[in-house]
Amino acid sequence: MEDVLRSLGFLCLGSRLKRIGEQLQADTQRVLDRLDVRIQSSQYPLLAALDRLGPQPVGELARSLGIAQPGVTRSVSLLAELGLVEVSPSNDDQRRRIVSLTASGQHLIKAAKRDVWPRIENAVAELCVDLSGPLLDQLGVVEDRLAAVPLDRRAEKALA
Amino acid sequence: MEDVLRSLGFLCLGSRLKRIGEQLQADTQRVLDRLDVRIQSSQYPLLAALDRLGPQPVGELARSLGIAQPGVTRSVSLLAELGLVEVSPSNDDQRRRIVSLTASGQHLIKAAKRDVWPRIENAVAELCVDLSGPLLDQLGVVEDRLAAVPLDRRAEKALA
DNA sequence: CTTTGTTATATATCAAGTTATGGTCTTTGG
DNA sequence: CCAAAGACCATAACTTGATATATAACAAAG
Numbered sequence: 001m002e003d004v005l006r007s008l009g010f011l012c013l014g015s016r017l018k019r020i021g022e023q024l025q026a027d028t029q030r031v032l033d034r035l036d037v038r039i040q041s042s043q044y045p046l047l048a049a050l051d052r053l054g055p056q057p058v059g060e061l062a063r064s065l066g067i068a069q070p071g072v073t074r075s076v077s078l079l080a081e082l083g084l085v086e087v088s089p090s091n092d093d094q095r096r097r098i099v100s101l102t103a104s105g106q107h108l109i110k111a112a113k114r115d116v117w118p119r120i121e122n123a124v125a126e127l128c129v130d131l132s133g134p135l136l137d138q139l140g141v142v143e144d145r146l147a148a149v150p151l152d153r154r155a156e157k158a159l160a
Numbered sequence: 161m162e163d164v165l166r167s168l169g170f171l172c173l174g175s176r177l178k179r180i181g182e183q184l185q186a187d188t189q190r191v192l193d194r195l196d197v198r199i200q201s202s203q204y205p206l207l208a209a210l211d212r213l214g215p216q217p218v219g220e221l222a223r224s225l226g227i228a229q230p231g232v233t234r235s236v237s238l239l240a241e242l243g244l245v246e247v248s249p250s251n252d253d254q255r256r257r258i259v260s261l262t263a264s265g266q267h268l269i270k271a272a273k274r275d276v277w278p279r280i281e282n283a284v285a286e287l288c289v290d291l292s293g294p295l296l297d298q299l300g301v302v303e304d305r306l307a308a309v310p311l312d313r314r315a316e317k318a319l320a
Numbered sequence: 321c322t323t324t325g326t327t328a329t330a331t332a333t334c335a336a337g338t339t340a341t342g343g344t345c346t347t348t349g350g
Numbered sequence: 351c352c353a354a355a356g357a358c359c360a361t362a363a364c365t366t367g368a369t370a371t372a373t374a375a376c377a378a379a380g
Contacts, residue, residue: 004209004224010284011277014184015205017177019226022337024174042366045172049164059328064164066179071367073330095328095375117171124170128295135288135298142295182367202336219358231337233360255345255358 006143009136020142027151028120034152035116039082044112046075047101050085051109055100057090084108123154166303169296180302187311188280194312195276199242204272206235207261210245211269215260217250244268283314 005016028041049064050056058076062069076099079085084105090096101109127145131138165176188201209224210216218236222229236259239245244265250256261269287305291298 001223002213003226004212005205005226007212008205008208010281010288012205012208013284013288014181014188015202017181017184018337019181021174021177021179021181024177026338028174040365042175045165045168045175048168048172052164052167053162057328058330063161066163066165067366068368069329070331070369074366077330093328093376097329121169121171124173128170128173131295132293135291135295135302138295138298178367186368200335217358218360227336228338229359230339230361234336237360253346253358257359 030152031155057096119155190312191315217256279315
């Protein structure tokens, strides 16, 4: 079975990066599911941004995360419904809406930092250990390693 | 402006790979647009697979491309509407639907191979030249380079 | 003060991936 | 030889990114 994206090399690097990223996110989701946390893995960067930077307006979050503003608006609505973030108008500029973590959101972050993130970080670090050489080669090795042992299994093993 | 994904390192590698991949695809799309080709950059891998491997059933294509089967079904429908691929039943197995390039599809691939792909490949190769060291570092450099000169501008320059 | 332009956010729509499920066709085991 | 299991594909619903556009608030100029 030829892996066409791999064969095409630089030409399809974008598709290939996306494919690996999606694989990693799906595996990460599986780790989170098993640990009884109810949100999607893709929401964590936003929560982490609020945790690192403190309350932020929507546009600022978009720039910090490197995604477009409507994506932030949507995620914020979702997380607000779950009670993890809250939105308040800015005092000095009524156009801005300042997003911040609720107590529940802070609690979730704290639990994630303690129980989940280290596990994921270790698993990904293990996935990337001893990589060297050109980018395409490293990506190939990462793909091979993921195919051999998916990230969620690596996270489990690290637990033991 | 702190780049949160970058700061989080291994923890958000999946999101980060996806983000870079999407950036590359969007820039690639801009190169294609300028050259008056009407399909999305993300459809090229499927066409390239058919070109490399010859007519293939849907499931085989999915495996070759490393995506799920429904994604292939949708892309094939789209490309069939554009007249670039066609679908015919398999002789020996009525469940299979064999996808192949039409004359128009072959023509498009030929033109792309001649006019567009080398340009994109060169631009991406230039983007990745002289990279070394750990994966995260290389990704950081790629992001910096993309921010400084987007891929479509690199493709233009290569033309001149 | 009003008008005009800009900035911040929300909404709508599209794109392309995913999982889950169902309908045929094929294969296989009793 | 037929019924159950499996394989292949299509469809539906969801996710999460994108762009385009509308609305509302601010800023500056006449």
